[in-house]
Amino acid sequence: MSKDTDVAALERRLGKVHARQRLGIEDAHEAQVFGQGLNFFHIENWYSSHAVIRAVLQLTGLYGRGRRNAAHVRLTTNRVASHRLPSDFDGFRILHLSDLHADMSGGAMKRVRQLVCDLPYDLCVLTGDYRGKTFGPFKAALDTVEEVVAALRPPIFGVLGNHDTVRMVPRLEAMGVRMLMNECALVERGNARIHVAGVDDPHFFRADNIEKAAADIPDEAFSILLAHTPEIYRQAAHAGFDLMLAGHTHGGQICLPGQVPLTLSSDLPRRFGAGAWRYHGMAGYTSVGAGSSVVAVRLNCLPEITLHELRCGPAQ
Numbered sequence: 392m393s394k395d396t397d398v399a400a401l402e403r404r405l406g407k408v409h410a411r412q413r414l415g416i417e418d419a420h421e422a423q424v425f426g427q428g429l430n431f432f433h434i435e436n437w438y439s440s441h442a443v444i445r446a447v448l449q450l451t452g453l454y455g456r457g458r459r460n461a462a463h464v465r466l467t468t469n470r471v472a473s474h475r476l477p478s479d480f481d482g483f484r485i486l487h488l489s490d491l492h493a494d495m496s497g498g499a500m501k502r503v504r505q506l507v508c509d510l511p512y513d514l515c516v517l518t519g520d521y522r523g524k525t526f527g528p529f530k531a532a533l534d535t536v537e538e539v540v541a542a543l544r545p546p547i548f549g550v551l552g553n554h555d556t557v558r559m560v561p562r563l564e565a566m567g568v569r570m571l572m573n574e575c576a577l578v579e580r581g582n583a584r585i586h587v588a589g590v591d592d593p594h595f596f597r598a599d600n601i602e603k604a605a606a607d608i609p610d611e612a613f614s615i616l617l618a619h620t621p622e623i624y625r626q627a628a629h630a631g632f633d634l635m636l637a638g639h640t641h642g643g644q645i646c647l648p649g650q651v652p653l654t655l656s657s658d659l660p661r662r663f664g665a666g667a668w669r670y671h672g673m674a675g676y677t678s679v680g681a682g683s684s685v686v687a688v689r690l691n692c693l694p695e696i697t698l699h700e701l702r703c704g705p706a707q
Contacts, residue, residue: 397558404560405572413557413591413598420595457645457688462498464681464694466506469667471674472704473633475613477583485615485699486512486543489638490680492554492687493535495523499682499694500535504542506696514578515543517568518638518678519552519592519619521559529555533562540566548576548587552619552639553595554684571617573600575607588632589617594639594657599623605630621663621677628673635675636699640664642679646691665692674706 401410476483486507493500522532540547549568551557560570569576571589578585586608590599599618608614608631616632620639627635642665643652655664662668668675681694 397561400561401557405557409572409591409598410557413596416596416598417556454688457686457690460689460693461496461683461687462502463689464499464502464506464696466510467695467697469676469697469699470702470707471634471676471699472702472707473613473674474703474705475611475633476701476703477580477585477613478703479581479583480585480613480701481703483514483580483585483701484512485636485701486510486515487518487636487676487678487697487699488515488539488681489518489619489678490520490552490641490682490684491517491536491539492520492523492532492680492682492684493539494532495687496682496694497535499687500539503539503681503696507542510698512544512698513580514587515545515547516587516617516636517547517549518617518636519550520554520638520680520682520684521552521563522554523682523684525554525595529559533559536563537566540568546578548589548617550589550617550619551592553592555592557591571604573598573603575604575614584612586612586614587617588614590623592619593623594620601626601630605632620657620659621668621675622657622659624659624663624670624673624675627675628671632673634699634701635673636678637675638678638680640677640679641684642666642677642692644679644683644689644692648691650691652692669706672706 521536522529547568549570573590575588588604590604593599614632615634616627618637621637640655640657646652665679679695681696
């Protein structure tokens with residue numbers, strides 16, 4: 392597929408404005424270290440960052456342990472209760488995978504495939520960052536993502552992250568992942584339905600459009616927002632979403648004892664940086680991710696995939 396043909400296909404899929412906006416930002420800024428996006432400094436775009444971090448960890452004797460931890464993906468669970476949830480969806484389970492960084496997290500991806508093999512769930516969502524770098528080739532990353540997706544059961548919804556190019560969308564959808572690019576999908580169970588919306592990356596590319604994604608969601612409907620980063624939690628809550636699922640932060644990835652992050656590389660309060668949280672009546676969950684970014688190490692913050700269970704009843 393030629394570059395021109397690729398652009399034409401993306402314009403048909405996403406609309407001319409969205410496709411050209413995203414591609415233009417990628418061409419101009421995808422390897423930018425300073426400026427652009429919601430925070431000023433982007434360590435993942437700094438060419439020497441991996442070498443510096445690896446050298447420091449080797450000097451402190453923590454590198455080997457960090458490498459082993461990076462492959463030790465765990466399954467976590469989260470209960471989300473809402474009086475707005477239709478009774479037919481009581482007990483509905485959502486498998487949440489985020490930040491695979493598949494081409495630099497081989498051991499973790501093997502562990503993910505083992506964990507999901509016999510796992511019971513009704514819907515799977517992927518909240519972005521499929522490749523390791525923020526620029527350059529992505530075929531190797533998607534080859535490994537395809538192995539993971541092959542172990543999953545549909546329906547599968549996904550969004551893009553700040554490490555992802557919009558050119559990934561056609562192949563991800565060919566795998567069976569329905570990419571929500573400022574779009575919304577219906578999920579039906581029995582005689583009821585809920586809405587699942589997804590936005591393009593809000594962090595670096597700032598291509599999210601909540602208004603467009605939520606345009607067709609009735610006020611009384613139970614709705615879920617998928618976004619790569621929780622940084623847009625205020626907009627999501629005020630748009631009326633009941634649940635927001637995100638990732639991006641890695642929970643810090645390299646943390647002090649007690650899972651205290653050195654940095655979240657995000658513009659948000661630390662209580663939103665990992666796990667379950669609430670804001671203005673909206674439930675939220677920030678996955679610490681299944682893969683690792685910049686360097687495939689984890690300290691005091693094990694990688695995860697999460698099984699969310701929706702229940703009818705008052706919020707906890």
